[in-house]
Amino acid sequence: MILSLNPENPQQRLVKRVVxxxxxxxxxxxxxxxxxxxxxxxxxxxxxxxxxxxxxxxxRKPFSFICxxxxxxxxxxxxxxxxxxxxxxxxxGPYTFVLEASRVVPDLLTTRQKTVGIRIPNNAIALSIVRExxxxxxxxxxxxxxxxxxxxxAVIEGQVGKQLxxxxxxxxxxxxxxxxxxxxxxxxxxxxQGSGDTSWIHQL
Numbered sequence: 001m002i003l004s005l006n007p008e009n010p011q012q013r014l015v016k017r018v019v020x021x022x023x024x025x026x027x028x029x030x031x032x033x034x035x036x037x038x039x040x041x042x043x044x045x046x047x048x049x050x051x052x053x054x055x056x057x058x059x060r061k062p063f064s065f066i067c068x069x070x071x072x073x074x075x076x077x078x079x080x081x082x083x084x085x086x087x088x089x090x091x092x093g094p095y096t097f098v099l100e101a102s103r104v105v106p107d108l109l110t111t112r113q114k115t116v117g118i119r120i121p122n123n124a125i126a127l128s129i130v131r132e133x134x135x136x137x138x139x140x141x142x143x144x145x146x147x148x149x150x151x152x153x154a155v156i157e158g159q160v161g162k163q164l165x166x167x168x169x170x171x172x173x174x175x176x177x178x179x180x181x182x183x184x185x186x187x188x189x190x191x192x193q194g195s196g197d198t199s200w201i202h203q204l
Contacts, residue, residue: 002157004169007031010128019132021165027051029142029156030129031170032066032121034094034178034195035149036156038164039066039129039137048108051138054163057145062109064096064117065136066126073118076105076136082186092122094196098182109138115184125170141177151175 005014018028025046028039038054040047042065052059067073070087077099079087087097101109101116110116119139121127130137141149142156150156153169161167179196182189188201 001161001165002153002167002169005125007170008124010125012128012132015125015128015132018129018166018168022047022129022133022137025050026165027054027163028166028168029150029153029160029164030126030168031123031153031173032119032126032139032178033092033123034121035151035173035175036142036153037066037126037139038142039139041133042106042109042136042138045106045108048106048138050163051140054160055140055143055145057140059108060112062111062116063138063140064119065109066119066121066130066139067136068127068130069120072130072136073099073120076102077116077118078102080183080186083183086183086188087120090196090200091120092127094121094178094194095119096178096180096192098180098184098191100184115182117180119178121178123170125168149175149177 022041025044027050096117096119101114143149151173157167176195179194180192
């Protein structure tokens, strides 16, 4: 089912409807500042496992998640002064930052090394959902692992809509995944180059 939200000023009554779906273990497709993501409540095992099934993804490869803001990030990850300065400058934006996980994060979303990938996308719809829910949602591209990502809600509805509880229409997107950057041990390492500019790294 497609639910259209205003990309600049999401309707609060519709945001609440999305959040109720998430609280019940629902899986949604939603826009970010890069591509459309699959999401669920990070504390709902049923939802997380369903996304693994949809993605046909190795359960040993955890998903990243979206936080509402930098103060929220500190609840779920160890944020050093070095990491905070970088994230404050470049978030919200098209980056996923890898940090050491806090004990609050469910095991399904951490690596063996107890690290997590965290996003704060520059997208009003995604952030309004997380704020209303009160904690993060999973973020991973809408596709089977290894296949092309989707950026058009109508295409998503046609191809995987039956496996989802809601497809949120926030308009068509550009179609490139986020840039993944590790900040573990205060060392910057680009793990995946995506839509986020990384020229600033060489200027540090």
